[in-house]
Amino acid sequence: MFRKVSFTFLLALLFVAVATAAFAAEGTAAGTSDSVKTFIALAAGFGIAIASFGGALGQGRAIAAGLEGIARNPSAQPKIFIPMIVGLALIESLVIYSLVIAFILVGKM
Amino acid sequence: MADTGAPRGSDGASVLTSRSLERKILVSAGVVLAGIAIVGEYRMLPGAACGAAIAYGNFFLIRKILGKAFSVEGGIRKGFVVQYVLKFLALVAAVYLVVRSGRFDVLGFLLGLSSLFFGVLLEGLSSAVETK
Numbered sequence: 001m002f003r004k005v006s007f008t009f010l011l012a013l014l015f016v017a018v019a020t021a022a023f024a025a026e027g028t029a030a031g032t033s034d035s036v037k038t039f040i041a042l043a044a045g046f047g048i049a050i051a052s053f054g055g056a057l058g059q060g061r062a063i064a065a066g067l068e069g070i071a072r073n074p075s076a077q078p079k080i081f082i083p084m085i086v087g088l089a090l091i092e093s094l095v096i097y098s099l100v101i102a103f104i105l106v107g108k109m
Numbered sequence: 110m111a112d113t114g115a116p117r118g119s120d121g122a123s124v125l126t127s128r129s130l131e132r133k134i135l136v137s138a139g140v141v142l143a144g145i146a147i148v149g150e151y152r153m154l155p156g157a158a159c160g161a162a163i164a165y166g167n168f169f170l171i172r173k174i175l176g177k178a179f180s181v182e183g184g185i186r187k188g189f190v191v192q193y194v195l196k197f198l199a200l201v202a203a204v205y206l207v208v209r210s211g212r213f214d215v216l217g218f219l220l221g222l223s224s225l226f227f228g229v230l231l232e233g234l235s236s237a238v239e240t241k
Contacts, residue, residue, distance in 0.1 A: 070179075077179070082127050085175055086229060089168045092197075093225050096167075096204055100222075103208040104215060 037109050044105040051098035058091045127172050133235070134165050134228030141224050145217065153217030159207055160221020163200065168225060170196045 066084035070077050138161035145153050174196060178189030207213050 081175070081179065082130070085127065085168075085172050086130065088175075089171050089225060090229065092167065092171075092200075093164065093222060096200065096222065097219065099201065099204055100208055100215065100219060103205060107209065 040105050040109050044102040047098050047105070048102040051095050055091050055095035059088055062087045062091065130228060130232050131165070131169065131172075133231045134161075134168060134224055137227035137231055138165065138221065138224035141220055141227065145220065150214075150217070153214040153220070156207070156213035156215065156217030157221035159213055160218040161224045162221075163203055163207075164222050164225040167196075167200055 062084055066080050069080045138158075141161065142154060142157055145151075145157050171193075174189055174192045178186045180186065207218055208215060
């Protein structure tokens, strides 16, 4: 399973690298600003994609662990619940950071 | 989800409560704003205040929504997913408006948004000192 996922990821990465090179070559022909815009768009897209992927993974793990703990020991709910909320808020804030950076990058296009 | 506000658990160790954490977030937001004012970067103040308000509001709404969802005995209240998604969309819209409007300094906004992290750090440090 992990092999398949990593293979697919590497394939996607290779595809993007090839596409980037192609876009860069086109940009050189048309002018520098076009290639810069391409890289800005790529950076914004990849940045928010990686951030949301990591954030979703982290939030999913946090909620799963918290709910499992509460289900196993319901009396421990107050001790588990607040740190879980804090963790969710922190993860969400990190994703919002990258969203802000992505907005800034898109604004530069 | 009853928040008793009790600072200590049965084992004597300090317990993290949402109310004290919210207080710490507000304190850290005040410290961030005061720091910016002391440095003299007044143009960053509105952005920082906006970021701090968004960070505090986000934490407050997460606590409210999840607190209501888990308040039902032996189950989870329906509809909390919708509320959570709506909150997230509102958060994204607010961030979009703040960043793209150009009226707020983005660095100040990020500093204000960081008051959540500073609040958590403050809470952790204060609880560590209390435990000792």
